[in-house]
Amino acid sequence: MSKIAFILLCHKDPESIIKQAERLTATGDCISIHFDARANPEHYKRIKTELADNPDVTFARKRIKCGWGEWSLVQATLYAVEAAVEAFPRATHFYMLSGDCMAIKTSKYAHNFLDNRDCDYVESFDYFKSDWIKTGMKEERLIYRHFFNERTQKKRFYGSFNLQRKLGLTRTVPNDLQVMIGSQWWCLRRNTIENILKYCREHPEVLRFFRTTWIPDETFFQTLVRHLIPSEEIDSRTLTFLMFSDYGMPVTFYNDHYDLMLSQDFLFARKISPGAKELKQRLGDLWANDDQEFQISGEGRGLYKFLAGRGRIGRRFARRFWEVESSLGRERTLYIVTCKKWHVAKRFVSAIRQHTDLPAIDYLFDEENTALPDLGGIEGSLAKRTRHRRALTRMLFDYYQTDRLVICLDPKNLDLMQDFYADRSNTRVIELECSFSDDYLAGHAKRVGLAGEMTPEDTIRRLLPTIRRDVLQESDEIRDSIQSDLFRMRESGTDEENILAVSEFLHCPRDAATNIIHAPHLFAD
Structure with a gap:
């Protein structure tokens, strides 16, 4: 039977993290936690203290400051993965989570799901041929070096980018890699994780390349899994239910989303609103409830798109721009x-x-x-x-x-x-x-x-x-x-x-x- 090592990246809400760790380990799984070094040190101290006696909890050997879109998120993940591999030799799967994620299925359902198919679950679409990136930079994420954070150091980010572009300071993608892209929320088998860690040790030049790409958490694991594992052993999907608004922002779930979430073909979901106390309680109780049955309908994303498009008064009006073409003909x-x-x-x-x-x-x-x-x-x-x-x-x-x-x-x-x-x-x-x-x-x-x-x-x-x-x-x-x-x-x-x-x-x-x-x-x- 599968044993899951959860890889948890978090930076806030120590109480929820402690409860999450206790719930997930109570059914026989384990968890490795990286708590952002930017966060309140008292929060980290509390987490370590309250989970110290739990043998199924470990912590990343090194904490680093994380920033959205930076290599630091990948590095923090690697630190947590390394700790999990060492601490939990019987773990068969490694499941990536954030502090905003919660289970939307039972432990029994999740383990049966993973036992039924021997594969890795990770979104991995061709970086250049797919339309996964809707707007903004695409090729520029890779061929230029990004040393600054676009969100916190906007002037430096674009100053460096424009200077490189002006001087033609581009670089090539490592020759033997086909860069892939997809959601950072993956579930990988132990053999895959061990192959990735070995590859990282043997190919420091690949790590140097990804360290200065922009938003590498959407490309690093996605690329290496596809590079190291046969395609027939990869299911290009995430097991974490998440949706995005028209503005590219993650949709937040609230108390009245419980039934909707349970009917989706996923094991976890993000982002759960911090204020959704009832939803958190119900989902928290769900993981250990082996008697719960599920009817999978999978309409969540389509339903959200339909209802969100109605606007404040039931409709949203927005004329589209069409290119102007010549007339059909006056006599027609x-x-x-x-x-x-x-x-x-x-x-x-x-x-x-x-x-x-x-x-x-x-x-x-x-x-x-x-x-x-x-x-x-x-x-x-x-x-x-x-x-x-x-x-x-x-x-x-x-x-x-x-x-x-x-x-x-x-x-x-x-x-x-x-x-x-x-x-x-x-x-x-x-x-x-x-x-x-x-x-x-x-x-x-x-x-x-x-x-x-x-x-x-x-x-x-x-x-x-x-x-x-x-x-x-x-x-x-x-x-x-x-x-x-x-x-x-x-x-x-x-x-x-x-x-x-x-x-x-x-x-x-x-x-x-x-x-x-x-x-x-x-x-x-």
Whole structure:
């Protein structure tokens, strides 16, 4: 059975650290602690005193002052790892934690999880080819030497960086290393840890390189694990549940996040709010509770992104900037079918193709696999289609040799509708207004990742009003923003109302509109 040596980096809250150490070691595991040398010495003294009699607790042989983005974080980790390797010869896994982390599974669950697969868990993506770094420095982190902390010595940091760049003082990455990047929160097997320590002793030049890179805690272990261990023995993921806001800041968990956290496919989570006393107590009791069962739904990140995007009053408005492209053509008409239930819109445009001579395309800006003709590569991805939407649509007009074209858009794409309306061409929109049952909305939540198959029903029920308001809000925005050539066909409408709406929308004969609205199972779920 696995035995975990936790590697704990911390700098505050001695009471929580002591409790964390006592909880984790009470079930047979062990812990190695590095307490930041910048922190209050009385706090460190208290921690050592209260844990002195615990044989499953050890401390890094040397304490150093740590700074965000510096090599010091990696060095502190190495000191704690070395102490754990020496003190706990029976430890099979080494799990990296911070003082803000807490277990979101039981000890029994965690050990069974690690026993079921012989591998290392560490995010490790190609540094140059992946998009793990969203903004800021990328190549510059490695090819220039960074001697100062960007957060505490900003002028010196950028002064040194700009001088090196001006003088062309770049350096190369060690020849035999493929630099990788990922989360610093890893769980590695003993053999892997021992190989890393041996490699560090035998290759001081690699340590010299990483000492002057920027934010090496995201690259050092990630690179060495991939360099030393076969790929099939690496699972490129972290076992610690963490999320980031739009501003790149870690999301903090509070008392009402307990059920959400337990349903995620992770063993620990960070960051727990210092003020979330109830959450800390419940999570603290969880680790030793072997009777707890878990339903893993894994919707946490998608759910956070959805709810955080609603803003203060239920929505957040932010127009996107699109590159300006030439007109579709003054004599052309673009017919937009918008509906939240994609299967309804697809049946509707299928009926249009069957009963008129209009070419009609399904959700070309929403669905990757929408059938499109070969247009030279511009149709290859959703990102390309959206970025060059006018060019793409103009090419579709040309391909079908027509001045009238029907497309489908999700109601959330108001910005696209507005952009097409701003064109010199004629744009017309019909909204297919559907009824939304609770069952349908629950299924929608699962399809888009807001809930999983194992998400508790009460969680879904609490989510349904927000999803329903979101759907209605999108419809209201369309009506508020589009004042002309907007039509509406309702599931609850009469045949006469819907025939008139479709006929006026498409400029088609009444009998064609009649056949379209009577398409088999048009509104069926």
